[in-house]
Amino acid sequence: MLKEECGVFGIYDKDGFDVARLTYAGLFALQHRGQESCGIAVNNNRIISLHKGLGHVSDVFHDRELEELKGQMAIGHVRYATSGGKGVLNAQPIVSMYIKGQLAMAHNGNLSNAVSLKHDLEMTGAIFQTTTDTEIMMHLIARERLKTGRVETALASMMKMIEGSYSVLMMSPQKLIACRDPLGMRPLCIGKIGNSYVIASETCALDTIRAEYIRDIDPGEIIIVDKDGIRTIRDNVRSRQEARLCIFEYIYFARPDSIIEGMSVHEARKNTGMILAQNSPVDADLVIGVPDSGIDAAIGYAQESGIPYGKGLVINRYVGRTFIQPTQKERITAVQLKINVLKDTVAGKKIVMIDDSIVRGTTSANLVAMLKDAGAKEVHMRISSPLFKWPCFYGTDIPSKNDLIACKYTVEEMRDMIGADSLGFLPVERLKEIAPKSKCGFCDACFTGNYPYKVPSEDI
Amino acid sequence: MLKEECGVFGIYDKDGFDVARLTYAGLFALQHRGQESCGIAVNNNRIISLHKGLGHVSDVFHDRELEELKGQMAIGHVRYATSGGKGVLNAQPIVSMYIKGQLAMAHNGNLSNAVSLKHDLEMTGAIFQTTTDTEIMMHLIARERLKTGRVETALASMMKMIEGSYSVLMMSPQKLIACRDPLGMRPLCIGKIGNSYVIASETCALDTIRAEYIRDIDPGEIIIVDKDGIRTIRDNVRSRQEARLCIFEYIYFARPDSIIEGMSVHEARKNTGMILAQNSPVDADLVIGVPDSGIDAAIGYAQESGIPYGKGLVINRYVGRTFIQPTQKERITAVQLKINVLKDTVAGKKIVMIDDSIVRGTTSANLVAMLKDAGAKEVHMRISSPLFKWPCFYGTDIPSKNDLIACKYTVEEMRDMIGADSLGFLPVERLKEIAPKSKCGFCDACFTGNYPYKVPSEDI
Amino acid sequence: MLKEECGVFGIYDKDGFDVARLTYAGLFALQHRGQESCGIAVNNNRIISLHKGLGHVSDVFHDRELEELKGQMAIGHVRYATSGGKGVLNAQPIVSMYIKGQLAMAHNGNLSNAVSLKHDLEMTGAIFQTTTDTEIMMHLIARERLKTGRVETALASMMKMIEGSYSVLMMSPQKLIACRDPLGMRPLCIGKIGNSYVIASETCALDTIRAEYIRDIDPGEIIIVDKDGIRTIRDNVRSRQEARLCIFEYIYFARPDSIIEGMSVHEARKNTGMILAQNSPVDADLVIGVPDSGIDAAIGYAQESGIPYGKGLVINRYVGRTFIQPTQKERITAVQLKINVLKDTVAGKKIVMIDDSIVRGTTSANLVAMLKDAGAKEVHMRISSPLFKWPCFYGTDIPSKNDLIACKYTVEEMRDMIGADSLGFLPVERLKEIAPKSKCGFCDACFTGNYPYKVPSEDI
């Protein structure tokens, strides 16, 4: 299962809301973007305090922690570590003291020039206590801040130095600040609840707290919220056409109920299914999705093909937690613990099974075998994304070529390894059709190798 | 959301399996039957030891706990407290010393004559340290054991004294024993992995550990597994026709991938949707299910009606854990934290929304409002069970009449309160059609008041 | 280090005190009597609720737990398991339901006829969920209760059936009840704070909550506190002369600031030192005590002998907690982690070192070696108790003869094994002189084999 790096949420209160509890609810809605650690920083009359820990939002925060986080502004973060080590020291937000006082920062994305930025900083004596890109950005802002009168100007200067994906939330003693990288690689949107502004990685977080959606933050834009209201700095803003939003946000990362750049994620996923039905049709009795992420595409495939949609696999709802694998002797796979087949439903049937992607191929092979064991006559695997052929440097854990099955085998070889009767992928040339309502350009580097920033050759 | 009382799992090993880890995996598969507490007792060379605690299986058991639970037999339990207080003292299995040594017991169900049994025991000096029915049964077995040479004979005698639902697992120093109440009100099945017998509440637990399903335990049957193999005591066995399996196991409690009395739970749920489509048809654009329990019936409704099946609601996968409600000020409902609407999918459409039941009606009202807010033109609510009119005394938390909306209002009044454009229930007279492959009689007392055992009038 | 079994504390409030917090403070003062588990039960308007857990009082109880324990009566318990297994199920108080409602019980001591009582109960069908004597007593009371109108009468009847040491606290819906066994083997006293009665194992618990000491409960006496005040049942009371208070309470178990049967524990310990100085004099430069329990006797020895008292050993104050032993490679003993020598103080000196007892002799050998390593010229070991020659059946963990060094070796052999220059014990014939203010008879069975109750021969 591929993993997203992070999600962010922030609020500047003008209504007397409990900012920590709203941030908690917002992070809860963004939990799918990171389950490893989480944190909330609040600004109470210009003093920033912080609680963070390892685990889910509901594990790290209880009434006691939330009671102690009173304030008028808050930023929060959920994290899955792609770059940067694990452990609570790397959890975010990070709160630092610098020449102008406290600064809290949380960030979703990955800097592709982090190594050289860090080296340059170390060459002037900088020390690093975490392995996060956030800390690199904080160093750069602290240094730019020496040259300028405002933290947002320092931020704008920093944005010219860094490359990669970043949706950032910051909190200074007096301001809530957000920015999105100039290519808009990760989503970030702004909403309003009462008179209070809210900023979140996805619209589902706005819905959860009943905030009204205003708009997506523009690629390269800086938003500042303070006592005087909301302002924007557009020095680094680029056009939507130049933008390179990660197409995999639609295919897998984002929640289906989120709307990114005007396009419903669920509808985009249904579109992938429809395209698959057009490009890889098959004569079958039932279309099923691998839960949860293959369900939406399966519904699209069924609608387009006219083959009935059904449920052939059941997911154990309790898998989010740590689970101890039985020992070798018992030969129980992780997939088996998590997913079970509806035998009576699939037995004797020709099945189309839709999943969002194939990385190493082991999960797919397991599922095909389970369906066949249950009596399925044929299993036709359809994948709602193109073949993964290139690693990602922008905040997901798509691995290096050595670990990508599609770099080593043909589709026919993959079909054979998986044991499916046929195997079809979303054609890369139809990728842009999945989000017709979006005016945004896309990053599809993991499928095409067409990277938006220069990549050190040894890293691919 | 209605809640099931419990799930049980047991194994008698002949293959050198790690019985605690298999029980752990089995309980993990049965987690939907009880999330409040869990426990595993193992029998290691005739010495029984126990670990239990509050929380999910993956919270209570870690490598350390499992390492200390070595043995050749194990029984496990997951619990949601319907009767009996909360707290770890009421967690199961319960391990007692009696005249013949240690006895471990775990049980799913509810005794309807518990009060009088307890009173009779107290009148002879019995003391009770828990509020579980399990402890009552242990007292009765201990007393019957004085009259007979075998624990299974004592169990058979006890079964003649107690009324209500019970699927019981017991472990004596030398035997694993299971029994199901004479009306077979709760499910219980037997399987085999290698040469080792496994007993579980549902077949999904057998699937998860790759055990082969053998058969359902007969209503009233006692199964004994020991070093000499497997035996059965059939003194209390009644015919399948006389049996009164809880019909709500099919409608809501059991996992859709389980097969009970020969009938797939998923298929039974699809059947409820098909019947609803026949009895409560409507002109609409999309059929959606309330996740997770309304999905299966929605697929059936869609297939029968020809209206496309779609996804209109998204559930937050992380709701299983404790979640702290934001304060009043923020006006966020529990439903909202858990479920969000796919706006672009439902906007402008006539929607059929299927849920498994209506207890108080508040959740339904919330969901209808959310769909309408998102722009749905019409919302037609269909419920895949009949009207709840009577409380349950057999192990579910269907409440007293005062809390049942269907006892106080007509369907039309309910429709109005919920805000739906139409409202339809599964007709009680077609209930038996949902599980055509089952030869079993059903308990439908919650819909009909037709209780299998005498109920003290004041309790209804 | 020998260990005491338990301590008890109870209060019946008439002043509006927070009974749980006073019980918490009382148990904190009694923590030395048991560090393995603890619990508090409160009676709030006739409903009894309970919290207990493994660990020290300050580990198990925090503000949250204490807040939930509101009431007008409370009993509490600290426990070290001598008989009965470990684990929270064996923690006390135990709360049971019986024919007359709830009953909470906590107890310090050990029944010497527990095995036969348990067997008799099992022969009538009783089941046991713990391995505590408390549960046996609850069974007996429940059965006696059927014959009599009052719980205290049932208690009085039960006292005629049981043998051994027991200081018991009970709480029925309306009464706080205490009793002490007819030989008064364990201490139990009564005090008053405002108009509220308090009962505790030792007077130090009264001091800690500023309660006024009233008197020791008489051997065999039952005290009942209810809304009408305080009453006593004296059916089983025996004279002080007949009583057999555990002499080791003075020597080691009790806190030095407690006063038992009119005699200060500290002064009794000083007396042991004085007697040792008379019976085992030696020419030396410094008298030191093994902390903490040898300090008091060392002060007495110094005063009587005229040899200066000093500090030669320092104890690490943090040893109460679990400590992980370094591995073999590092050759660090438990004694070394806990105790260190004051080198400059002992170097070149002839030392008298006083400890309370010798069980296996390893600790003494370690300490003598440490002193000699530090340059002590001579080490004369003095023990403030006679030789342990018999196991204890009344609530301490003095082990069987096989583990008692004094059963296998002469004093001269022991001296040689320990490496001391001389070794002296408190003469058994002067034991009674250590507590001259007490009018009480003593149990000295561990020194003399003179057991107050019949002991099954195979147990010695």
Add this chain to the structure above:
Amino acid sequence: MLKEECGVFGIYDKDGFDVARLTYAGLFALQHRGQESCGIAVNNNRIISLHKGLGHVSDVFHDRELEELKGQMAIGHVRYATSGGKGVLNAQPIVSMYIKGQLAMAHNGNLSNAVSLKHDLEMTGAIFQTTTDTEIMMHLIARERLKTGRVETALASMMKMIEGSYSVLMMSPQKLIACRDPLGMRPLCIGKIGNSYVIASETCALDTIRAEYIRDIDPGEIIIVDKDGIRTIRDNVRSRQEARLCIFEYIYFARPDSIIEGMSVHEARKNTGMILAQNSPVDADLVIGVPDSGIDAAIGYAQESGIPYGKGLVINRYVGRTFIQPTQKERITAVQLKINVLKDTVAGKKIVMIDDSIVRGTTSANLVAMLKDAGAKEVHMRISSPLFKWPCFYGTDIPSKNDLIACKYTVEEMRDMIGADSLGFLPVERLKEIAPKSKCGFCDACFTGNYPYKVPSEDI
């Protein structure tokens, strides 16, 4: 109770010891120097890993944590926060990445020019994630490291910039490095176990792990241990006469079994008692010490005066843990929960009571009252240190003048407030006599205002 800031322990293994377990044992011996948080960093083949947490050593480290800390070098830290906030982010060691790779650091002491150092660093863009002096030192070393080829040279340069007390342990990929500030304000010693060097705050840590004491590190000295053995850098070394060791280490902070600069701490404390007996004699029946820190001086007073030494107060051994204060209603003081009087021992007697210091006077007043309540005829209070008149800037929490009773009242007024019959302090002019074996100069600024470094006037 005054509190020390920190303790440090480090080891460079050449014998195959388990460095984490030895560090654990060493920190356990130093637990009295800091109970708030602790941590251990190990260097395993040049990779440094870290575990730290809030609480005692035995709370933070268990077998699992220690198993994961394998390596050939380790440094550890126990902390009580005097400067720097609480919380795990401020726990030590701190591990940073800088231009030359990883660096771990732990430190005991307090920089008196921290504010200006931090300001200067911020003016060049530095950011701070903790509020510790350790982080300031890491910044300075990272910057000095740019100018020099070796980390120890950078350390030597840094030592010229900082003022205050510091005993530092560092670990680079290849070296274990220690240094002590040029005035030697905090203790630091070196020992050897097998062929492995050990460095610790106090000798008691060497004793606990059976390491042989070699010598105290010289004021200003840097010690480097690596694969080639041990080296020293003496650029900043000053003579012992110039040194300013904190005299309060002898009076209160250090463990009595430690030897600092050749002088036994216990003997130094006994000397304070002897001096008090000479300067503030009184006719009395018994000398007692306030446990634990007044015991040693009381023994000295008794020996010098000829008045018998005794035990008049008992401390509850379990106070190290968090304890919840009963509510107002119960009027129980913290002192009472912790200390109780031996009534029979003090009643009717004239008592000399020795304590180590008076800060606010409340504890003393409480103790005097408790003794008088118990019947003491007279209570003569003797304090084994001079009057606190000045705050400390070097790592202890002696408060500002406003909170020091001795700044506001005469000795006679204090005696009256405390309720003692007489009150005597150690004469400041005899301070140097308490440690005659030490050739070291002392810092006695808290008594004299004679600060070794310039103090910003507003801070006093």
